[in-house]
Amino acid sequence: MSAATVSAETYTVHQKNDWKAKIFPSIGIGLIVIYCLAPFYWMVVSSLRPDSEIFDNSWWPANPTFDNYAAVFSAKNNFAHGLLNSTIVSVAVTIIALLVATFASYALARLEFRGKTLLLFLVIATSMFPLVAIIVPLLKNFSEWGWINTYQAMIIPDLSFSLPLAVWNLTSFFRQMPQELEQAAMVDGCTPAQAFRKVILPIAAPGIFTTAIIIFIGAWNEFLVAVTMINDPTMQPATVLLSKFTGASQFNTPFGSQMAAGVVMTIPLVIMVLLFQRRIVAGLAAGGVK
Known part of the structure; x- marks a missing residue:
C-alpha cells in the first residue's frame, strides 16, 4: 500500500471523527436550548390566545390576538407602575449589594486572619434561613418603624439574602487572581486603592457582572416579602400585581393575561442576560493579560 493511500485513509478517518466531534455536542446543546426555551415559548403562545382557545394544545393559536397584553396594561391592573416599582427595588438591591460585597469579598480574599473560613461559612449560612420563618418578625419590626408600604421594606430583606451570595x-x-497583579501595579507607582480600582476591578468585571445578574433576577422575582410588607397598590411590584389579576368575574382566572404579564416580566431579564453575557465572555477571553 502506497504512502498516498495511507494518508488518504487517515484523512478520511480524521474527517469522520471531526464530524462526530462536532455533531454530537451540537445536538446536545440544541436539546438543552429547546428544553430551556420550551416553557417560555408556550407562555408566549398562551399569551396570544383568546379566551376561547386558552386550553387548546395547538403549537400556535388559530386566531392570535394582543388583547391579553392590552388587558395587562389596562388602568385597573396598574401593571406599568408595578414594573417601575420592581425596577427601582431590583436596581437598588443590585447596586448596594455589589458595592458592599465587592469591598468585603476583596478583603476576605486578600487578608489572612484566624477564623476566615468560619466567617465565610457564617456569611453564606445567613442566606439559608427560610424566609417564611423570619417574615413575621420583619413585619412586626417594620410596622413599629413605620416602614410598611415603603421601598426599604422590600430592599433591606432582599439585601439580607443577596449579600451573602454576592x-x-x-x-x-x-482568590483566583494572583497578588502579583497589585504588587506590579504598586511598583509602577499606584497606591493600593489605585491598584484595586485600575487593575483588579477591570479584570474582575466578569465575576461582578455575573453576580449582578444573579442578584437582579432574585430581586426582580421576589414575591413573599413584597406581598407581606406592601398593601398599597401604587407601591406593589409587578410580581404582586400579577398575582392579583382578575378576570370578568371572581370565578374566571385570566390565564391569558397572566401569561402576557409573564412574558413582559421575562423579556427584560433575557435582554439583560444577553447584553451582559457578551461582556462576560469578552472579559474571560482577555483574562489576566488584559
Whole structure:
C-alpha cells in the first residue's frame, strides 16, 4: 500500500471523527436550548390566545390576538407602575449589594486572619434561613418603624439574602487572581486603592457582572416579602400585581393575561442576560493579560 493511500485513509478517518466531534455536542446543546426555551415559548403562545382557545394544545393559536397584553396594561391592573416599582427595588438591591460585597469579598480574599473560613461559612449560612420563618418578625419590626408600604421594606430583606451570595461568589473570584497583579501595579507607582480600582476591578468585571445578574433576577422575582410588607397598590411590584389579576368575574382566572404579564416580566431579564453575557465572555477571553 502506497504512502498516498495511507494518508488518504487517515484523512478520511480524521474527517469522520471531526464530524462526530462536532455533531454530537451540537445536538446536545440544541436539546438543552429547546428544553430551556420550551416553557417560555408556550407562555408566549398562551399569551396570544383568546379566551376561547386558552386550553387548546395547538403549537400556535388559530386566531392570535394582543388583547391579553392590552388587558395587562389596562388602568385597573396598574401593571406599568408595578414594573417601575420592581425596577427601582431590583436596581437598588443590585447596586448596594455589589458595592458592599465587592469591598468585603476583596478583603476576605486578600487578608489572612484566624477564623476566615468560619466567617465565610457564617456569611453564606445567613442566606439559608427560610424566609417564611423570619417574615413575621420583619413585619412586626417594620410596622413599629413605620416602614410598611415603603421601598426599604422590600430592599433591606432582599439585601439580607443577596449579600451573602454576592460575597461568597466574589470572594472565590478574587482568590483566583494572583497578588502579583497589585504588587506590579504598586511598583509602577499606584497606591493600593489605585491598584484595586485600575487593575483588579477591570479584570474582575466578569465575576461582578455575573453576580449582578444573579442578584437582579432574585430581586426582580421576589414575591413573599413584597406581598407581606406592601398593601398599597401604587407601591406593589409587578410580581404582586400579577398575582392579583382578575378576570370578568371572581370565578374566571385570566390565564391569558397572566401569561402576557409573564412574558413582559421575562423579556427584560433575557435582554439583560444577553447584553451582559457578551461582556462576560469578552472579559474571560482577555483574562489576566488584559
